[in-house]
Amino acid sequence: MERLILAVCATRTPADGRSIADKTVRADFLERLVTGQVKGLPGEIRTIHLIGASIVGELVLTGLDIGYPLTFDWCKFDQAPRLCDANLLSLSLTDSTIPGLDATGMRVRGSVSMVRVVSTETIDLRYAQIDGVLHFRECDLRSSSHAVRASQMAVRSNVSFAKTVVSGQIRMIGAQIGGAAIFRGADLHSPNDVCLQAERTEIDEGLWFDADATRRAATVEGRIILDNARVGGSILLSGVALTQPHRGSTRKRLKDRATSLQAYGLKVTRDIRCDQEFRSDGAIGLCFASVEGTVSFDTATFAPGAADTAADPSLVDLSGTSAGMVELDFAQPPATLDMTNVSARVVTDNPSTWPAVIVLDGFAYDRLSSPQPVTVRERIRWLTRGDTNYRPQPYEQLIAAYRRAGQEHEARVVGYRKQHARAKEVRGISRIWSGILWATVGYGYRTWLASVWLIGLTALGWSVFTPIGESAIAAVEKPPQFHSLVYSVDLLIPVVSLGQDSTWRFDSGARWVAWGLILSGWVLTTAVATAIARVLRQG
Incomplete structure (x- = not known):
């Protein structure tokens, strides 16, 4: 096999030893061949291409x-x-x-x-x-x-x-x-x-x-x-x-x-x-x-x-x-x-x-x-899937994505759920105020609730003050005529005077109702103002 290598290495022809009985090639022979230490080469080496050889040694x-x-x-x-x-x-x-x-x-x-x-x-x-x-x-x-x-x-x-x-x-x-x-x-x-x-x-x-x-x-x-x-x-x-x-x-x-x-x-x-x-x-x-x-x-x-x-x-x-x-x-x-x-x-x-x-x-x-429609309620469950802690950023990001897509209703639903989740995390006075905002204006996302409260409280005052209107005490010399409906509205709206609250008083238990309506009016007004401020910030 080594003689065959010597014969063909200068001709670009492979030394094919598959048909030769002795396929052994010594590693040191190849080393000496590469370094030019083998005598009798027919010319300059063009390739070393061995087929079927068994190389012995390192x-x-x-x-x-x-x-x-x-x-x-x-x-x-x-x-x-x-x-x-x-x-x-x-x-x-x-x-x-x-x-x-x-x-x-x-x-x-x-x-x-x-x-x-x-x-x-x-x-x-x-x-x-x-x-x-x-x-x-x-x-x-x-x-x-x-x-x-x-x-x-x-x-x-x-x-x-x-x-x-x-x-x-x-x-x-x-x-x-x-x-x-x-x-x-x-x-x-x-x-x-x-x-x-x-x-x-x-x-x-x-x-x-x-x-x-x-x-x-x-x-x-x-x-x-x-x-x-x-x-x-x-x-x-x-x-x-x-x-x-x-x-x-x-x-x-x-x-x-x-x-x-x-x-x-x-x-x-x-x-x-x-x-x-x-x-x-x-x-x-x-x-x-x-x-x-x-x-x-x-x-x-x-x-x-x-x-x-x-x-x-x-x-x-x-x-x-x-x-x-x-x-x-x-x-x-x-x-x-x-x-x-x-x-x-x-x-x-x-x-x-x-x-x-x-x-x-x-x-x-x-x-x-x-690939299939995803409802806003499903997306809200997605936000808290496996995570019970309140984290504001996922809600805010989903709100922003809905708004970019022109889905304002869905954005408002997510905003409401965000505030509802936040309310569960706060304590003390903040939790009480969160409860008031939820009940009165839906955290600013259901402001129509304030109208329901206003109508309901007005009806309550009207029903209380109408039967006892004759016992009302005038606070001025020439008072206007007492109107129980207008009086109730005047109590509930603190920033507007209709001339009834400043003119008439009650000494009976009805005065507690009047004070309750005044307090309710301030609460509703503050809640609505908070809701408006939130809308302006978002805008």
């Missing part, structure tokens, strides 16, 4: 500058090749087996391609620089710890794990990817542990876990970490199943929860799509993220809530995130949805799939939409 090409392609098809390495700090034109392995690869700091002017490769130990690409693509396709990458280590790696084009099975962790913290990171049809297996750790990674075109052309969706066992990553395109998790979530996050809200996706401070210039039958058995922590497009959980399915709510994995935490649109029409909702301080232009949801607990304090939006 292939060490550390720090070498190799200006031609290295290609291995149907080859088997008994030790992991070492390419640390090597400068390569390109590297390709197809249908081959390797016990890992040490390529820390490797520089590749072309691409690195592995197709149907079985790796039984770590592929180490830390600090590697690849001007083309990094391509894994239909590979089987295994390790008891890190299947792929690629922190601080820089790839000018795509990084692809399409249809690849990865058993162990992919660790690429701080990597820079000039194209897309593609996991279409991939299977990531790191049960109850981290399967993809990509904090501070920069991806220019997108992170794709969605189905491939054969509709084979990716599967993920373990936790994906994307803290402080930046993605120039979209993150596509459509149809993906996130199972076997991992506990042990350092984030406060996720610390005791089994978590499938953790992405604090993530920046995405397009969409995050966890839709089209996306499923998660663990918590989703997408906090303080910035998404210019849509965050979608349409038709997503989450695990049922657990008895221990503090460690419940059925959580979607979007707190502090900003997005253009948020879609929340779940197939099966999480037990808890945290929208604290979320901002979005448009939010779509469905009352039939609202989570049991929704935290809305600080949630800001321009418009709400739903």
